Amino acid sequence: MRGIWKWVGLAGAAGVVAGGVLVARDQRRRNSYTPEDIRARLHQRHAQAHGSDVMR
Structure with a gap:
C-alpha cells in the first residue's frame, strides 16, 4: 500500500511540473x-x- 502512495505522489509532482511549463x-x-x-x-x-x- 505504501508503494502506491509513492507513485501517486510522483505522478502528482509530474503533473504540477507539466502545468508550470504550460x-x-x-x-x-x-x-x-x-x-x-x-x-x-x-x-x-x-x-x-x-x-x-x-x-447582414
Missing part, C-alpha cells in the same frame, strides 16, 4: 506582443466584427 509557455507568448501589436489586433477584430454586422 503556464510559463503561455506567459512568454503573451509577453512577446508589444502594445502596438495588441492595439493593431484589437482594431482588426473590431473592423471584422463591424464589417460582419454591415453584411
Whole structure:
C-alpha cells in the first residue's frame, strides 16, 4: 500500500511540473506582443466584427 502512495505522489509532482511549463509557455507568448501589436489586433477584430454586422 505504501508503494502506491509513492507513485501517486510522483505522478502528482509530474503533473504540477507539466502545468508550470504550460503556464510559463503561455506567459512568454503573451509577453512577446508589444502594445502596438495588441492595439493593431484589437482594431482588426473590431473592423471584422463591424464589417460582419454591415453584411447582414
